[in-house]
Amino acid sequence: MNLAIKDIRHGLFRFVLTCLGLGLLMTVVLAMIGIYNGLVADALAVVKAPAADVWVVEAGTQGPFSEASSIPATTRDAVARMPGVAEAGAITYQTIEASHAGRTLRLYVIGFESGRPGGPQRITEGRGLGRSHFELLAERKTGLAPGETIRLGRDRFTVVGLVEDAMNSGGDPAVYVTLADALTLQTEMDPAAVRVQAARGDGGLRPPTVAAVVAPLQPGADVALLTATVRQWKHLSALSQSEQEQLLLASVVDRARRQIGLFLGILLSVSAVVIALIIYTMTMEKLKQIATLKLIGAPDRTIVGLIVQQALILGISGLGIGLALILLVKDSFPRRVVLEPFNALVLTGIILMVCLVASGLGVRAALKVDPATALGG
Amino acid sequence: MAPGDILVDVRGVAKHYGEGEARVDALRSVDLRVHVGEVIALLGPSGSGKTTLLNVIGCILAPTAGRVELDGDAVFDGKWLRSDLRRLRLDKIGFIFQAHNLLPFLTAEENVSVVLDLAGWPAERGRERARELLDYLEVGHRAKVKPALLSGGEAQRVAIARALANRPRIILADEPTAALGSGRAQLVMDLLRKLASDQKACIIAVTHDEKIFDRFDRLIHLRDGRLVDS
Numbered sequence: 001m002n003l004a005i006k007d008i009r010h011g012l013f014r015f016v017l018t019c020l021g022l023g024l025l026m027t028v029v030l031a032m033i034g035i036y037n038g039l040v041a042d043a044l045a046v047v048k049a050p051a052a053d054v055w056v057v058e059a060g061t062q063g064p065f066s067e068a069s070s071i072p073a074t075t076r077d078a079v080a081r082m083p084g085v086a087e088a089g090a091i092t093y094q095t096i097e098a099s100h101a102g103r104t105l106r107l108y109v110i111g112f113e114s115g116r117p118g119g120p121q122r123i124t125e126g127r128g129l130g131r132s133h134f135e136l137l138a139e140r141k142t143g144l145a146p147g148e149t150i151r152l153g154r155d156r157f158t159v160v161g162l163v164e165d166a167m168n169s170g171g172d173p174a175v176y177v178t179l180a181d182a183l184t185l186q187t188e189m190d191p192a193a194v195r196v197q198a199a200r201g202d203g204g205l206r207p208p209t210v211a212a213v214v215a216p217l218q219p220g221a222d223v224a225l226l227t228a229t230v231r232q233w234k235h236l237s238a239l240s241q242s243e244q245e246q247l248l249l250a251s252v253v254d255r256a257r258r259q260i261g262l263f264l265g266i267l268l269s270v271s272a273v274v275i276a277l278i279i280y281t282m283t284m285e286k287l288k289q290i291a292t293l294k295l296i297g298a299p300d301r302t303i304v305g306l307i308v309q310q311a312l313i314l315g316i317s318g319l320g321i322g323l324a325l326i327l328l329v330k331d332s333f334p335r336r337v338v339l340e341p342f343n344a345l346v347l348t349g350i351i352l353m354v355c356l357v358a359s360g361l362g363v364r365a366a367l368k369v370d371p372a373t374a375l376g377g
Numbered sequence: 378m379a380p381g382d383i384l385v386d387v388r389g390v391a392k393h394y395g396e397g398e399a400r401v402d403a404l405r406s407v408d409l410r411v412h413v414g415e416v417i418a419l420l421g422p423s424g425s426g427k428t429t430l431l432n433v434i435g436c437i438l439a440p441t442a443g444r445v446e447l448d449g450d451a452v453f454d455g456k457w458l459r460s461d462l463r464r465l466r467l468d469k470i471g472f473i474f475q476a477h478n479l480l481p482f483l484t485a486e487e488n489v490s491v492v493l494d495l496a497g498w499p500a501e502r503g504r505e506r507a508r509e510l511l512d513y514l515e516v517g518h519r520a521k522v523k524p525a526l527l528s529g530g531e532a533q534r535v536a537i538a539r540a541l542a543n544r545p546r547i548i549l550a551d552e553p554t555a556a557l558g559s560g561r562a563q564l565v566m567d568l569l570r571k572l573a574s575d576q577k578a579c580i581i582a583v584t585h586d587e588k589i590f591d592r593f594d595r596l597i598h599l600r601d602g603r604l605v606d607s
Binding site: 001003006007009010011288289292293294295296297298299302370371372374375 | 428431432435437438463464466467468472474475478480481482483487490491492494495496500523539551
């Protein structure tokens with residue numbers, strides 16, 4: 001006879017309500033884990049998108065994500081000719097605001113050369129950029145659909161395809177345009193400003209600049225050697241892909257990541273206290289029954305089993321409800337919520353541990369109960 | 378009576394709490410023998426030591442001194458002689474409480490069979506035995522009902538069935554009829570007498586209920602921790 005199950009069934013409504021409450025708490029914990037992961041994943045997605053091995057940026061900068069970087073667009077040809085480089089592509093990044101369908105969109109514009117490294121890895125809907133101008137690929141979270149048009153700067157662009165999971169570290173969804181359009185967006189000025197500049201005698205053409213040149217290497221090529229070679233050019237610097245990722249995590253998202261991590265720690269601590277309190281209270285309410293069980297001869301393992309099983313059922317049910325809820329609502333969050341099976345496993349381990357520790361408090365109280373209290377004297 | 382007929386043999390049992398000026402003597406050199414089939418009442422004012430004596434016989438409370446034998450086995454002689462007191466209670470002693478103390482999350486039948494489950498009976502045999510006892514006590518028709526829906530008399534009969542489930546030979550009752558009306562109290566006592574006789578058991582009850590005094594073979598009076606007469 002399983003006393004834990006019998007007791008749960010006896011007070012099923014209350015137990016289910018408790019599980020629901022715990023489930024909501026677990027939903028918040030899982031949401032925070034997902035937001036934390038999402039922040040890191042979003043930040044890395046934009047770095048990983050070009051599938052580069054080497055990033056060539058302006059000398060003395062940690063660009064293009066940590067600091068502004070500006071190098072001549074012709075650098076691409078120089079990098080492409082280096083031994084070990086498979087191909088190279090120039091790339092630009094800028095954040096702009098645009099109006100669409102009565103709302104303001106904050107977009108992370110990535111300019112890349114079609115057919116060269118720097119574009120999205122996968123287009124989930126529609127097609128890639130087919131023309132040299134005025135087409136764009138939009139991240140699905142922009143709300144733009146293939147066929148729609150949007151004005152960026154002084155030109156109107158047509159959405160030809162959608163991509164996913166492309167955002168900057170601030171959560172702004174990305175749009176991909178051709179490098180030529182991106183450079184126009186960067187340098188284009190209001191006609192009045194152009195006239196003022198011309199009047200100052202500063203209307204001459206400047207060579208185009210890009211934020212970085214990305215380059216995948218040939219198999220077996222030495223990344224360290226290549227970056228060292230690039231650094232010998234005094235006006236350039238080079239970072240490997242892993243250095244770029246580390247730099248981004250350490251400088252750009254580190255504070256936000258630590259803040260969320262700390263909040264997650266507090267939330268887990270609160271959850272542990274709440275679970276402990278629920279289990280302890282559940283046990284305290286049963287002390288008279290536990291005394292009766294002891295008096296009629298129930299061994300300690302029966303008492304311990306009653307408390308521990310209920311604690312584990314409570315914890316697992318709460319976690320199950322939490323998982324189900326977060327999976328239902330995670331796509332409604334404005335920023336990406338990334339939950340990996342590993343996260344659920346670790347949280348399950350933590351919750352089971354908390355339940356066991358919490359039930360330990362209840363078990364301690366239960367084992368101390370004098371069976372004589374059942375007799376009332 | 379033959380020595381084998383003695384189910385409870387308490388000799389020179391004393392129990393005190395505290396030391397020095399704070400010392401309270403709950404029991405002072407109590408001697409008591411209870412035989413097979415006997416139904417005895419422990420009487421006395423509050424604080425006279427009735428419940429303490431019941432707890433000592435029930436192996437819940439260790440006396441300060443003395444010797445206790447239950448069903449021919451020495452269980453206390455200056456110290457507990459057995460480490461598995463709960464198993465001893467399960468096998469030899471049945472408890473009936475003033476407020477029946479049925480487990481609220483179990484049905485009447487489960488409240489009885491839980492004892493047999495703890496004693497290691499197979500589940501099916503345990504259920505059969507529980508039904509048998511409940512039928513015997515005329516509450517078989519309420520076997521699937523939870524305690525909250527039982528009347529006071531029904532709940533007390535289920536509690537009696539639980540106390541008897543593992544065929545203990547010593548039944549300890551703490552105010553077994555306190556929650557019952559006069560007529561029902563006498564019926565319960567008659568039932569306990571019959572059970573004691575049928576199962577070759579003895580019953581020791583703490584009671585203040587004068588209406589049922591005539592149902593006992595002996596009335597044991599305690600005052601200030603001593604037996605005053607019997």
